[in-house]
Amino acid sequence: xxxxxxxxxxxxxxxxxxxxxxxxxxxxxxxxxxxxxxxxxxxxxxxxxxxxxxxxxxxxxxxxxxxxxxxxxxxxxxxxxxxxxxxxxxxxxxxxxxxxxxxxxxxxxxxxxxxxxxxxxxxxxxxxxxxxxxxxxxxxxxxxxxxxxxxxxxxxxxxxxxxxxxxxxxxxxxxxxxxxxxxxxxxxxxxxxxxxxxxxxxxxxxxxxxxxxxxxxxxxxxxxxxxxxxxxxxxxxxxxxxxxxxxxxxxxxxxxxxxxxxxxxxxxxxxxxxxxxxxxxxxxxxxxxxxxxxxxxxxxxxxxxxxxxxxxxxxxxxxxxxxxxxxxxxxxxxxxxxxxxxxxxxxxxxxxxxxxxxxxxxxxxxxxxxxxxxxxx
Numbered sequence: 001x002x003x004x005x006x007x008x009x010x011x012x013x014x015x016x017x018x019x020x021x022x023x024x025x026x027x028x029x030x031x032x033x034x035x036x037x038x039x040x041x042x043x044x045x046x047x048x049x050x051x052x053x054x055x056x057x058x059x060x061x062x063x064x065x066x067x068x069x070x071x072x073x074x075x076x077x078x079x080x081x082x083x084x085x086x087x088x089x090x091x092x093x094x095x096x097x098x099x100x101x102x103x104x105x106x107x108x109x110x111x112x113x114x115x116x117x118x119x120x121x122x123x124x125x126x127x128x129x130x131x132x133x134x135x136x137x138x139x140x141x142x143x144x145x146x147x148x149x150x151x152x153x154x155x156x157x158x159x160x161x162x163x164x165x166x167x168x169x170x171x172x173x174x175x176x177x178x179x180x181x182x183x184x185x186x187x188x189x190x191x192x193x194x195x196x197x198x199x200x201x202x203x204x205x206x207x208x209x210x211x212x213x214x215x216x217x218x219x220x221x222x223x224x225x226x227x228x229x230x231x232x233x234x235x236x237x238x239x240x241x242x243x244x245x246x247x248x249x250x251x252x253x254x255x256x257x258x259x260x261x262x263x264x265x266x267x268x269x270x271x272x273x274x275x276x277x278x279x280x281x282x283x284x285x286x287x288x289x290x291x292x293x294x295x296x297x298x299x300x301x302x303x304x305x306x307x308x309x310x311x312x313x314x315x316x317x318x319x320x321x322x323x324x325x326x327x328x329x330x331x332x333x334x335x336x337x338x339x340x341x342x343x344x345x346x347x348x349x350x351x352x353x354x355x356x357x358x359x360x361x362x363x364x365x366x367x368x369x370x371x372x373x374x375x376x377x
Contacts, residue, residue: 054078054130055100055174055363056107056122063131063155073161075126076370077171078363080133081148084345085141086179086223088212090312092345097133097174099310099346100363103356107364114368116329121364121371127161128367141179141219148180152187165374167191172366175342177312178205178224181297185236188295188338192375195337196289197241199228200324201299202270202315203248204256206232206263211251224312224343232263237295239264242288244281244327245302246270248315270302270318278323282330289334293375296331296339296366298324300359308358310349321358328365335375339366 054060055078062068063077080097087093109122122128134151136144152171160169168191173184178201188195199205206228208214214221222230231237241263247270250256260267266288273281301311304318319327341362349355 053098053101053105054132055360056104056109056112058109058122058128058130061129061131063129063158064134064151069158072129073127073159074129074169075160075162075166076128076367077155077169078128078130078174079151079155079171080131080174081136081176081180081183081340081342082133083136083138083144083148083176083180084312085138085144085177086227087177087312088223088225090345090348092310092347093175093177093312093343094138095346096176096342096344096359099344099349099353099356100174100341100359101130103353103358104360104363107360112364117368119368119372121368124371125162125165125374126371128371131155141222145179145183145222148183149186152183153190156187156191167376170336170370170375171338172363172370173338173340173342174363175340175344178297178299178342179222179227180342181340182222182227182231184297184338184340185231185295186234188293189236192293192337194236194238194293195295196238196292197228197231197265198285198289198294198296198331199241199243199265199299200245200297200302201243202245202301202318203299203313204228204243204246204250204260204265204267205299206260206265207251207256208259211256228265229259229263237264238292240289240292241265242268242285244268244285245319245324247317248313273319273323278326278330281327285327285331286334292335293337294331294334296328296336296369298328298339298341298362298366299343300341300355300362301343303358308344308355310345310347310355311343312345313343321361324358325361325365328362328369331369332372334369335373336366336369337375339370341366 084093209221
């Protein structure tokens with residue numbers, strides 16, 4: 001018999017056997033396929049892929065309620081702001097806090113040692129907790145932002161866990177669209193005074209409401225493109241603030257940049273990184289803010305859409321996730337009193353959660369900055 005014919009016949013025989021019922025056992029009679037495990041097993045801990053989702057599997061504390069918070073104290077609070085009705089392009093960022101938490105689920109305090117610094121911010125002096133999301137209405141922006149203002153006041157007013165290091169808890173907000181940063185800046189101003197804003201974004205977000213939205217109504221004039229202008233008008237920020245990663249087009253050829261400078265901002269453009277490198281960008285930012293108190297706001301669209309497609313207003317030509325993380329880490333030692341990661345819209349993400357993973361890593365960098373440098377009043 002030819003070898004090919006033999007193989008064909010053997011294959012046919014195996015196929016016939018495969019469809020015979022009942023099947024003959026292929027193991028030795030009496031053999032235990034799955035040895036019985038001891039009943040002395042842990043069903044409470046041991047996996048970061050269980051339970052309700054919190055950022056990096058941190059403890060959940062109901063920080064918004066006196067009864068809910070109980071005796072719990074914290075030094076750094078993760079606070080979700082599910083709000084996206086201040087956008088001018090694609091909505092969806094109300095699901096951002098949930099997406100970022102899911103992107104962080106592989107992290108937990110026993111598995112968070114940095115290969116770059118040798119430190120673990122989740123096993124240091126600071127008690128870091130997840131306060132969940134503020135229950136914001138989606139029907140009225142004025143009410144929703146009033147709710148967020150109050151939430152920031154309540155969460156930041158509690159006594160910290162370690163008063164020898166810090167006088168007030170600091171908050172990292174998970175957005176939500178960028179409008180939510182205004183509430184955070186109002187809160188930091190109450191405790192720390194005016195701050196320099198380090199604003200990572202592809203857009204300037206200092207547009208005059210008369211130019212962006214305000215021509216429709218005063219209600220529409222507060223949005224994710226005007227909140228920094230309004231923060232300046234309210235006296236919340238210093239004239240030592242800086243944008244980083246800017247590349248989006250402007251509404252007016254000169255008027256927008258003039259107003260931007262009036263609001264206290266200098267500008268690092270996205271392509272500057274190609275010309276001078278990360279070290280120079282870090283030096284420019286540090287020189288700009290000096291020794292002032294700092295608020296770090298990261299719009300995920302500072303990244304190129306290749307690294308963060310899931311955002312409302314993506315702009316090609318941005319930074320890579322590695323470049324952004326390098327620059328953030330270079331800000332170590334600054335007095336960071338608050339921060340946020342905003343504009344994550346999970347519906348536009350890849351099946352591999354590219355944007356959520358990047359955003360979760362940025363949040364971790366903000367935690368590192370806060371833990372490395374405790375800040376008093």
